[in-house]
Every structure is written in C-alpha cells, then in structure tokens.
Amino acid sequence: MPTFVYMTRCDGCGHCVDICPSDIMHIDKTYRRAYNIEPSMCWECYSCVKACPQNAVDVRGYADFAPLGHSVRVVRDEEKGVIAWRIKFRNGKKDLSLMAPITTKPWGKHIPHLKNAPAPSQEMRNSQLLYNEPKYIRMDDGDIHTLESNGLKLKKGVQY
Amino acid sequence: MACKTIVEDNIDILVAGAGLGGTGAAFEARYWGQDKKIVIAEKANIDRSGAVAQGLYAINCYMGTRWGENNPEDHVRYARIDLMGMVREDLLFDMARHVDSAVHQFEEWGMPIMRDAEKGSYLREGRWQIMIHGESYKPLVAEAAKNSADKVYNRVCITHLLKDEAKENRIAGAVGFNVRTGDYHVFKSKAVVCGAGGASNIFKPRSVGEGAGRVWYAPWSSGSAYALMINAGAKMTQMENRIVLARFKDGYGPVGAYFLHLKTYTQNAYGDEYESKWFPDLQKMVGKEYLDPELSHRTHRPIPTCLRNHAIINEVNAGRGPIHMVTMHSFQDPHLEEIGWHNFLGMTVGQAVLWAATDVDPKNENPELTTSEPYVMGSHATGCGAWCSGPEDLSPPEYQWGYNRMMTVEGLFGAGDAVGGTPHAFSSGSFTEGRIAAKAACKYIDDGKAEGIRVSDATIAKLKDEVFKPMEHYKVHRNEIVAGDVNPNYHNPRQFLDRLQKLMDEYGGGVTVNYMTNDKLLSIGLKKLQIMEEDLEKIAAKDLHELLRAWEVKHRHRTSECVLQHTLFRKETRWPGYYYRGDAMKLDDENWHVLTVSRRDPQTGKYTMEKAPLYHLVDADETAAAAE
Numbered sequence: 001m002p003t004f005v006y007m008t009r010c011d012g013c014g015h016c017v018d019i020c021p022s023d024i025m026h027i028d029k030t031y032r033r034a035y036n037i038e039p040s041m042c043w044e045c046y047s048c049v050k051a052c053p054q055n056a057v058d059v060r061g062y063a064d065f066a067p068l069g070h071s072v073r074v075v076r077d078e079e080k081g082v083i084a085w086r087i088k089f090r091n092g093k094k095d096l097s098l099m100a101p102i103t104t105k106p107w108g109k110h111i112p113h114l115k116n117a118p119a120p121s122q123e124m125r126n127s128q129l130l131y132n133e134p135k136y137i138r139m140d141d142g143d144i145h146t147l148e149s150n151g152l153k154l155k156k157g158v159q160y
Numbered sequence: 161m162a163c164k165t166i167v168e169d170n171i172d173i174l175v176a177g178a179g180l181g182g183t184g185a186a187f188e189a190r191y192w193g194q195d196k197k198i199v200i201a202e203k204a205n206i207d208r209s210g211a212v213a214q215g216l217y218a219i220n221c222y223m224g225t226r227w228g229e230n231n232p233e234d235h236v237r238y239a240r241i242d243l244m245g246m247v248r249e250d251l252l253f254d255m256a257r258h259v260d261s262a263v264h265q266f267e268e269w270g271m272p273i274m275r276d277a278e279k280g281s282y283l284r285e286g287r288w289q290i291m292i293h294g295e296s297y298k299p300l301v302a303e304a305a306k307n308s309a310d311k312v313y314n315r316v317c318i319t320h321l322l323k324d325e326a327k328e329n330r331i332a333g334a335v336g337f338n339v340r341t342g343d344y345h346v347f348k349s350k351a352v353v354c355g356a357g358g359a360s361n362i363f364k365p366r367s368v369g370e371g372a373g374r375v376w377y378a379p380w381s382s383g384s385a386y387a388l389m390i391n392a393g394a395k396m397t398q399m400e401n402r403i404v405l406a407r408f409k410d411g412y413g414p415v416g417a418y419f420l421h422l423k424t425y426t427q428n429a430y431g432d433e434y435e436s437k438w439f440p441d442l443q444k445m446v447g448k449e450y451l452d453p454e455l456s457h458r459t460h461r462p463i464p465t466c467l468r469n470h471a472i473i474n475e476v477n478a479g480r481g482p483i484h485m486v487t488m489h490s491f492q493d494p495h496l497e498e499i500g501w502h503n504f505l506g507m508t509v510g511q512a513v514l515w516a517a518t519d520v521d522p523k524n525e526n527p528e529l530t531t532s533e534p535y536v537m538g539s540h541a542t543g544c545g546a547w548c549s550g551p552e553d554l555s556p557p558e559y560q561w562g563y564n565r566m567m568t569v570e571g572l573f574g575a576g577d578a579v580g581g582t583p584h585a586f587s588s589g590s591f592t593e594g595r596i597a598a599k600a601a602c603k604y605i606d607d608g609k610a611e612g613i614r615v616s617d618a619t620i621a622k623l624k625d626e627v628f629k630p631m632e633h634y635k636v637h638r639n640e641i642v643a644g645d646v647n648p649n650y651h652n653p654r655q656f657l658d659r660l661q662k663l664m665d666e667y668g669g670g671v672t673v674n675y676m677t678n679d680k681l682l683s684i685g686l687k688k689l690q691i692m693e694e695d696l697e698k699i700a701a702k703d704l705h706e707l708l709r710a711w712e713v714k715h716r717h718r719t720s721e722c723v724l725q726h727t728l729f730r731k732e733t734r735w736p737g738y739y740y741r742g743d744a745m746k747l748d749d750e751n752w753h754v755l756t757v758s759r760r761d762p763q764t765g766k767y768t769m770e771k772a773p774l775y776h777l778v779d780a781d782e783t784a785a786a787a788e
Contacts, residue, residue, distance in 0.1 A: 044510035045214035062371035070516035105270035159776035
C-alpha cells in the first residue's frame with residue numbers, strides 16, 4: 001500500500017525523503033512537495049507517515065488487491081512515548097482506535113556510551129564474554145555457557 | 161557525473177549496512193576498541209533501515225535462561241530439526257548463549273517488553289518468542305550504534321568490498337556512492353563487518369504491478385550481503401536454502417502470534433484439518449527421523465516449517481484451497497482481538513490496511529493464508545550466508561580458522577543475514593551476532609593482523625568508473641530514442657529486475673511452478689543468468705535513484721547465481737515445502753547430510769562446490785558411553 005501525499009498539507013519539508021528506507025519519497029520539482037516516485041517498491045512501513053509533521057503522508061492499499069475506501073492513520077509521539085492508530089473499514093462498520101507504548105524511558109537517555117565504560121580487562125578480552133556479561137545470561141552466578149559446562153559435545157555425522 | 165571522491169582513511173572497523181546486525185556490531189565495537197575508528201555506511205537512514213524498519217511486535221529469539229526457561233543447546237536442537245538438520249551448531253550455540261544479554265539491555269534502554277504478571281518473567285508468545293511493543297525497535301538500536309560510532313554515513317550504498325593489495329585474500333575496506341549527492345565514497349578499513357541484508361524480490365512475487373512492493377521481507381533487502389561477499393571471493397554456505405512463508409494472503413502479515421499466543425489454527429476451504437493426511441507420504445520422502453507426528457505430539461518437538469508448507473501446497477493443489485486461519489473462536493475475546501491488531505500494526509501495517517480495505521473482521525470470518533514466493537536470507541527459518549569461523553572454545557577444526565564470525569577472507573566479518581548456517585537468529589540474534597563479530601574484529605586488529613593494508617589509486621579510480629557506469633551508459637544512449645524506456649542498447653533497473661524474477665521463478669523453483677525445479681532447469685537458469693550478466697554491463701540509470709536500483713539488481717543477480725549453483729549441487733529434496741528437486745525427490749542423508757560450501761573465483765567467475773561435514777550437539781555422557 002503505497003504512500004501518497006496530500007497536496008494541501010505538504011509543505012515540502014523533506015522529513016519523509018530523509019527517512020524512507022526505500023528511497024522512494026522524493027520532492028516534486030514543479031510543486032516543491034513530496035511524492036512517492038516508485039509505489040511498487042513501497043513496503044507500507046509507515047516510516048514516512050510517522051515522520052511527517054503535517055500529517056500529509058497517507059497510505060492507500062495496493063491497487064492489485066486492496067479495494068478503495070479504507071483508512072489506517074497514525075500519530076507517533078516520542079516525548080509521550082506512545083503511538084496512536086486509527087483503523088477505519090471500507091464498509092464503515094469498524095472504527096478502531098489503538099494505542100501502544102514505544103518506549104518506557106525518556107527518549108535515548110538510557111542508552112550507554114561505551115566509550116565511557118570502564119575498559120575491559122585482558123582477562124575479559126581473552127574470554128568469550130561480551131560487554132555487560134555475564135549479567136542476564138544465566139539463572140545462577142556462573143560464567144558463560146560452554147559445551148563442558150552444559151555436558152555437551154559436538155559430534156560429526158548424522159544425528160537428529 | 162560531476163561527483164566528488166571522498167576518502168575516509170584509517171578506519172579500524174567499517175560496518176557495511178546497519179540493520180540489526182550492523183547496529184549490534186557498531187555498538188559493541190566501541191567497548192573493545194575504545195580508541196578505534198568506527199564508521200557506519202548505510203544506504204538508507206539508520207533510524208529506519210533494514211528489515212526491522214517498521215518495528216516488531218515480538219522478539220523471536222530469547223532463551224530466558226535466567227528464568228530457568230531454556231538453555232542454549234535447547235535452541236540449537238530446535239533450529240536443527242526445523243532446518244532438517246542443516247545448521248552450524250557451533251555458531252547457533254554461540255549466538256544463543258549471548259542473546260539474552262542483548263534482549264535485557266534493550267529493556268534497560270527503554271524497549272517496552274511485556275511481562276508475565278504471575279511469573280514476573282517476559283511474556284511468552286511461544287517457547288522462544290516474547291512479546292514487545294517494538295514500534296521503535298530500530299530507532300532504539302540505531303541510537304546505541306550512533307553513540308558508539310565516530311561517523312555514520314547515511315544514504316551511502318556500498319557497491320564493492322575492497323581487497324588488500326599488500327596481502328592476498330585480505331580485506332581493506334569498501335567503496336560506494338551517496339544516493340543523494342552522487343559523491344563517490346572510499347572507505348579504507350582494517351576490518352569490515354558486513355551487516356547488509358538478505359534478498360527479497362529475486363523470485364517473482366505473487367503480487368503484480370503496484371503491489372509488487374508487498375513482499376514478505378523488505379523490498380530494500382537486495383541480497384547485498386551475499387553479492388558483496390561472493391564478489392570478494394568469500395566462501396558461502398547453504399545458499400540453496402531459500403525460504404517460503406505461510407502467511408496471511410496478499411498482506412503477508414505475520415502468523416506467529418496467531419498460532420502461538422492467540423491459539424488459532426488452520427483448515428482447508430471445507431473446514432477440514434488437512435495437514436496430517438499429507439504426512440504419511442511426506443514421511444516416505446524425508447524419513448521418520450525428520451517427520452514423526454506422534455513423537456512431535458508427545459515431546460512437543462516442532463514439525464519443520466518447510467514440511468508444514470508442504471501440506472498447504474499439496475492441499476491447495478488438490479483443489480481444496482484456500483487454507484484459512486481459524487480466528488473466529490479466539491477473537492470472540494476482545495482482549496485477544498486487540499492483540500491481533502496490535503501485532504499487525506507493530507510489524508506489518510499493510511496487513512491491517514488490507515483487512516480494513518476488504519472488511520475482514522477476524523471475529524466474523526476466517527482469513528485466508530497462502531504460501532509466499534521464496535526468499536534468500538539467513539536469520540529466519542533459513543540459513544543462507546557466508547561460511548564463517550566459529551568461536552575457539554566451541555568449534556571443531558573444519559569450522560574454525562581464526563576469529564569468530566570471520567569469513568574465509570581475512571578481516572571480513574559478518575552478522576545477521578550475512579552469516580550462513582545460523583537460522584532463527586531473528587532480530588535479537590542478529591544484533592548479538594553483530595556484537596560477537598565486533599569483538600572478534602577488534603581482536604583481529606589488536607593482534608596486528610591488519611597491518612599495512614594498501615589500496616592503490618588505480619583500483620579506486622577503476623571502481624569509480626564501474627560504480628557510475630550505469631549513468632554514463634544512459635547518457636550515451638538515451639538520445640538514440642525519442643522518449644520512453646525501450647532502447648536497443650540498454651535496460652533500466654526495473655526491466656532487469658523483472659527479467660531476473662521471471663527467470664528465477666521459472667527455473668529456480670518459484671510460485672508459478674509450485675516450487676519445483678530440477679538439474680536441467682537449473683542449468684538453463686544458470687546459462688540465462690550468465691547472459692544477463694553480460695547485459696548488466698549495459699544497465700542504464702537516468703538518475704541517482706536508478707543508480708541505487710541498478711546496484712541492487714546487480715547484487716540480486718549475483719545472489720541468484722549463487723542460489724542456483726547451490727541448488728544444482730545439492731542433489732536431493734532436503735526441504736519439501738521450500739523447494740523440490742524433481743530429479744531427486746527424496747531426502748538423502750547418505751550423501752547429503754552435509755553443508756554445501758561454494759566459492760566463486762573473482763577472476764574467472766567459476767564456482768567451486770564442496771561438502772562440509774555436519775557436527776551436531778550431543779550429550780557428552782552419550783558419546784563417552786558409546787565409546788566404551
């Protein structure tokens with residue numbers, strides 16, 4: 001379901017161009033507004049719809065199998081940490097509003113900067129451990145799982 | 161083209177492609193290489209790139225070891241049976257023993273992971289799957305990668321890996337171009353972690369026209385992971401192991417949560433259970449070792465994904481389609497209904513749009529399922545990718561020649577779709593593989609293995625001509641015609657993509673031939689791909705967007721060639737329901753209980769195929785007892 005852009009809402013800011021994973025949102029040279037240049041490479045991922053400050057980007061189901069007259073709209077709010085959807089059916093019988101969290105913490109504030117983390121010891125470098133391990137990888141206080149610790153061997157041949 | 165050449169020199173670690181694998185690599189690399197220069201090149205915008213761009217509603221690979229749920233070896237056994245035995249169990253065990261660390265960190269960073277109210281553990285969708293509100297999964301991991309990287313080059317499409325000119329078979333970086341400015345980018349790097357994507361759109365999709373973008377895997381997954389590595393002379397494995405997905409019809413919305421959490425099931429058009437009646441014949445094809453419904457029922461060992469596809473395909477061919485997902489029972493519960501919709505909105509919005517357009521209310525009707533066109537990738541229920549070294553504490557000699565996740569080209573590492581033999585990694589496992597690869601890449605550099613890499617100006621200039629040739633070609637020949645896209649001297653990228661998809665579909669076992677191929681068809685297909693390669697020298701790009709598409713289709717072409725070579729080599733039908741070799745319709749453990757490994761000689765273009773032994777995890781006691 002390719003995206004399209006409402007002429008009266010788009011102000012040509014280019015947020016959709018900047019975010020589209022498929023490089024199909026481009027600015028029309030005559031109208032100075034965005035449009036979908038290649039609908040057959042659109043995954044309807046809604047990245048551009050969510051990124052548009054004017055709510056100017058919308059989606060119309062793929063012409064080869066989706067009848068007209070439906071709507072799936074979205075508002076994503078990073079500050080509030082929520083996303084709100086509204087789904088309207090073609091026959092008008094269903095009008096759903098759904099909301100979901102997108103984060104539980106202030107945006108980006110709790111992601112570590114590993115250049116500031118204490119440097120790993122030589123012992124850790126020589127081990128199989130990754131950053132922050134062995135935290136979370138065991139039920140007990142043990143080290144990383146190995147074949148030995150788990151009583152296993154790798155055996156060549158046909159096994160099921 | 162008046163484009164600048166921008167050289168980024170003295171890079172330690174270049175991350176080529178920043179989806180879940182690449183972001184994991186960039187993030188972790190900073191810890192092990194605090195003074196290293198880490199650079200990311202991504203053809204889109206890292207905030208919404210890769211297969212997880214639109215989000216996920218589940219993390220499909222989480223052991224839950226700290227809750228006493230599973231150990232790594234349990235996951236290895238699961239992946240082994242699902243892939244009919246053909247997996248790299250050292251790499252799988254390695255991924256599984258680290259993956260929980262990644263998932264718990266995601267939660268610390270702010271990912272909303274649902275909890276089981278009674279147990280306090282993560283809410284399970286299935287044995288391996290947990291449920292998340294993952295709309296912002298990609299922006300979240302992108303943030304982590306950006307915190308670690310010195311530079312992120314968005315909109316730079318990597319077209320070639322650079323080989324060292326001082327030492328044979330060693331990596332020295334990559335080149336590509338900026339999709340917006342047209343600048344030519346040269347990255348000279350001691351190590352490269354390839355995090356590029358698997359391949360959608362190499363087999364003709366069921367959708368036509370505008371809907372061709374509604375593929376299961378992202379349309380921007382252009383097989384670049386494979387093409388870059390194959391062209392650099394890296395060995396590949398299991399490239400025949402394409403995947404076919406049973407999904408909601410047309411929208412390809414996910415079914416995992418429906419089966420596992422919402423307790424829906426399937427039936428044929430006439431309301432009958434159909435799966436079990438195909439199993440006796442199927443058992444004759446694959447053997448009781450791989451398909452034993454009684455044992456599966458008793459022990460909850462899963463029926464392999466491909467075999468369940470086989471039942472759908474055969475039931476439909478017998479004239480009792482379509483197959484329906486029975487939702488009408490579960491969806492009477494309004495809470496479950498809401499989960500069903502959230503599931504789509506979180507990862508396949510298009511399916512919600514389709515149901516809104518067609519007034520499908522799963523409470524009142526049972527939606528249709530279908531089997532998709534094949535995809536080539538390495539992180540879902542399939543394991544295409546590069547032949548990579550395993551960790552030194554786990555891997556047998558045939559699987560270990562250096563650094564963990566290093567390919568057969570020195571200094572070239574991989575994660576996610578790039579690594580072969582590691583299915584069921586999904587998002588969290590791909591991120592984890594990136595972390596593993598980054599640590600190993602830092603060690604590779606610290607050990608002095610990348611000293612003295614050299615790339616000559618002549619190579620850089622030669623590749624620049626190659627990168628922009630499609631635009632030159634267009635300029636030269638465009639004005640031979642009045643207007644339009646029909647030109648005797650070139651095809652545009654879309655025309656090549658159509659040609660590739662038709663060819664792969666008809667000769668390589670796509671949907672229109674019911675996933676059937678044989679040695680003769682594959683040989684013809686390979687010849688046609690050879691001719692297409694000649695013509696690809698005449699691909700024309702009228703602008704930078706088409707130049708991106710030109711390189712994507714070139715990468716898809718190389719991936720396809722490798723897929724057909726592998727499919728031809730493995731003379732058996734290992735995965736009925738993914739594809740069939742009509743000339744060898746049975747699974748053949750005597751000759752083919754092996755991993756297939758290929759190498760394309762970059763000079764001659766010739767493939768060398770070999771078999772690599774399979775190692776399986778067994779109880780240490782068992783082997784000791786057997787030896788006595």
